[in-house]
Amino acid sequence: MQAxxxxxxxxxxxxxxxxxALAEAIEGEIRAAEIVTVPILDSRIAGLKTELKEDIAGxxxxxxxxxxxxxxRMVLLGLTAVGMIISAVFFIVLxxxx
Numbered sequence: 001m002q003a004x005x006x007x008x009x010x011x012x013x014x015x016x017x018x019x020x021a022l023a024e025a026i027e028g029e030i031r032a033a034e035i036v037t038v039p040i041l042d043s044r045i046a047g048l049k050t051e052l053k054e055d056i057a058g059x060x061x062x063x064x065x066x067x068x069x070x071x072x073r074m075v076l077l078g079l080t081a082v083g084m085i086i087s088a089v090f091f092i093v094l095x096x097x098x
Contacts, residue, residue, distance in 0.1 A: 005019075005023045009022060009023060
């Protein structure tokens with residue numbers, strides 16, 4: 001309980017015991033209401049930012065892995081196509097000689 005609160009209530013002509021009781025009652029209601037303050041919001045936002053950064057990092061890692069797999073498959077497909085073309089040319093060349 002703040003001393004300034006008691007002074008305000010006493011200035012409004014509340015007796016000291018009444019002022020103290022009223023201030024304590026108001027203070028109890030405020031605590032029970034679970035009012036969210038700026039520091040509480042700041043800490044929650046900081047936690048969410050950290051969580052979001054971790055999620056984004058995980059997504060980037062996943063995309064990077066997918067890109068690598070796709071690149072490897074494309075290289076394999078290219079090599080397979082080149083091999084098939086070489087085989088076809090070799091087959092045609094051998095059959096033209098006959």
